[in-house]
Amino acid sequence: MTTAQSDARADAARLVTGELVDLLTRGVAGSGRTACHSPLTGEPLAELPEATEEDVAAAFARARAAQADWARRPVRRRAAVLLRFHDLLLRRQDEVLDLIQLETGKARLHAHEEVQAVAMAARHYGRRAPAYLRPRRHAGAFPVLTHVTELRHPRGVVGHISPWNYPLELSAGDALPALVAGNAVVMKPDTETALTALWARRLLIDAGLPEDVLGIVLGEGPVVGPLVVRHADYVTFTGSTRTGREVAERAGARLIGASLELGGKNALVVLDDADLDKAAAGAVRACFSSAGQLCISAERVFVQERVADEFVRRFVERTRALRLGAPLAYGTDFGSLSSRAQLDTVVRHVEDAVAGGAEVLAGGRPRPDLGPYFYEPTILTGVRPPMLACEAETFGPVVAVYRFADDEEVIARANDTTFGLNSSIWSGNARRARRMAARLRTGTVNINEAYAAAYGSVQAPMGGMGDSGLGRRHGAEGILKYTEPQTVAHQRLLPMAPSLGLDDRGYAALMTRSLKALKTLRFR
Numbered sequence: 001m002t003t004a005q006s007d008a009r010a011d012a013a014r015l016v017t018g019e020l021v022d023l024l025t026r027g028v029a030g031s032g033r034t035a036c037h038s039p040l041t042g043e044p045l046a047e048l049p050e051a052t053e054e055d056v057a058a059a060f061a062r063a064r065a066a067q068a069d070w071a072r073r074p075v076r077r078r079a080a081v082l083l084r085f086h087d088l089l090l091r092r093q094d095e096v097l098d099l100i101q102l103e104t105g106k107a108r109l110h111a112h113e114e115v116q117a118v119a120m121a122a123r124h125y126g127r128r129a130p131a132y133l134r135p136r137r138h139a140g141a142f143p144v145l146t147h148v149t150e151l152r153h154p155r156g157v158v159g160h161i162s163p164w165n166y167p168l169e170l171s172a173g174d175a176l177p178a179l180v181a182g183n184a185v186v187m188k189p190d191t192e193t194a195l196t197a198l199w200a201r202r203l204l205i206d207a208g209l210p211e212d213v214l215g216i217v218l219g220e221g222p223v224v225g226p227l228v229v230r231h232a233d234y235v236t237f238t239g240s241t242r243t244g245r246e247v248a249e250r251a252g253a254r255l256i257g258a259s260l261e262l263g264g265k266n267a268l269v270v271l272d273d274a275d276l277d278k279a280a281a282g283a284v285r286a287c288f289s290s291a292g293q294l295c296i297s298a299e300r301v302f303v304q305e306r307v308a309d310e311f312v313r314r315f316v317e318r319t320r321a322l323r324l325g326a327p328l329a330y331g332t333d334f335g336s337l338s339s340r341a342q343l344d345t346v347v348r349h350v351e352d353a354v355a356g357g358a359e360v361l362a363g364g365r366p367r368p369d370l371g372p373y374f375y376e377p378t379i380l381t382g383v384r385p386p387m388l389a390c391e392a393e394t395f396g397p398v399v400a401v402y403r404f405a406d407d408e409e410v411i412a413r414a415n416d417t418t419f420g421l422n423s424s425i426w427s428g429n430a431r432r433a434r435r436m437a438a439r440l441r442t443g444t445v446n447i448n449e450a451y452a453a454a455y456g457s458v459q460a461p462m463g464g465m466g467d468s469g470l471g472r473r474h475g476a477e478g479i480l481k482y483t484e485p486q487t488v489a490h491q492r493l494l495p496m497a498p499s500l501g502l503d504d505r506g507y508a509a510l511m512t513r514s515l516k517a518l519k520t521l522r523f524r
């Protein structure tokens, strides 16, 4: 065992005590036992309750019973819970940063990105939920006669399934708008990172959320996931495209709505007028944050020929200079992969590319001296179909660099994928970059930033096109999806039918004249 591993083992024993696990799992249904592990040691971190079919049904029943009271609270009082949660999270961030690092193996700076994202979502929905959810007046079928209001009701109990890579943001962060909209939530986080989700639930309870409004069930994804879909009134799923399709099929069979945040094969484009130093630093963030295990990270870098040699030199230099390691402290740039399965995929993609003639410009090796699943940040060139790294999502620290001649070519190549999650453009010419952005088929485009500018702009929608998903988080879409709209039309004075002695023909003629008048008067 290396020094880093024995330090991580000592940290785990100090931080993940039996008392903590008891506190975090209080009220969590589970007759079975399961465990989560730390990628920093490869050893178990904690034993956790595993939900059986009956436990999942019971968790939904409790959530359903608690939801009605929660929904009756004025939205401002529900929003106040989010604002208190925001403050508690920032105050107690070190507790969760330790857990995130122990459970995922990422560097502390990357764990902090989760705290930032969740705080932003808590602030935004804490402040704006009353406006998003308030009843809205609409023009009626006929002015004066028809008074129309649109109400937004909670859906009921939302089933929330999330992966291991951003365990705070993708569990609690994404549940906040569902909760403030008056829903209860039953979450199924990935078991390997469940402590973080459990900690966030406890913090929400400390912030004033009634305990049963947010339930957690743990267990094997293919077993517990479908049970969550079976009981939910709406499903939010974040994870792979393959599982997302299954979830969508199950939700479709039950005629419940689903939003799906799925995979990506994201492109970063460096134009010949870019500031190359900033672009190289941005490419490092885009490709290697959380060791590349980030749905919006870049796995394809396109650089314009005129500046390609110089950009690649700087990108490689910065990548080689990254400080590897994941002690529970700031000061490293690149942590571990999260599991043996992740490491195996990365090794397979790199070996396959090299066997097919690709060249390794940086990295390309596992680093067992740092921890069982460390792998160096890796830059490849000469990647082409049918290499695995060319089209499939690696979901790791592996990026292929390609050269292009002009804007038309790079737009076509960046769009040549079934995915459509995020892209990044680096340019000194704002108009050129914005023109290009509008032609990229991705749900978010960052200009002169990697991913955080769009993701952190929580007032605007974020999500994927094509195989990258369905629906959006953040902004109005990110909260209204958790509601059922209801239109209440109150007809006054005259009915929508022949009246006042008019026969059918007279009524039809009156309606025809009225419709013409409404258009002439520019009614919308």
Ligand code: NAD
Pocket (backbone or CB within 6 Å): 161, 162, 163, 164, 165, 166, 170, 188, 189, 190, 191, 220, 221, 222, 223, 224, 225, 226, 238, 239, 240, 241, 242, 243, 244, 246, 247, 260, 261, 262, 263, 264, 294, 295, 393, 395, 421, 464, 468, 469
């Ligand atoms: P995954 O699909 O294997 O698992 C995601 C979650 O679904 C886990 O909780 C898992 O236990 C559960 N699950 C597994 N099988 C299930 C089933 N049959 N029914 C219901 N739930 C099931 O994904 P993963 O490997 O854990 O996560 C990595 C993937 O997630 C990558 O493809 C990544 O791009 C994607 N991702 C997307 C976003 C986004 O916002 N678009 C964010 C993070 C990760």
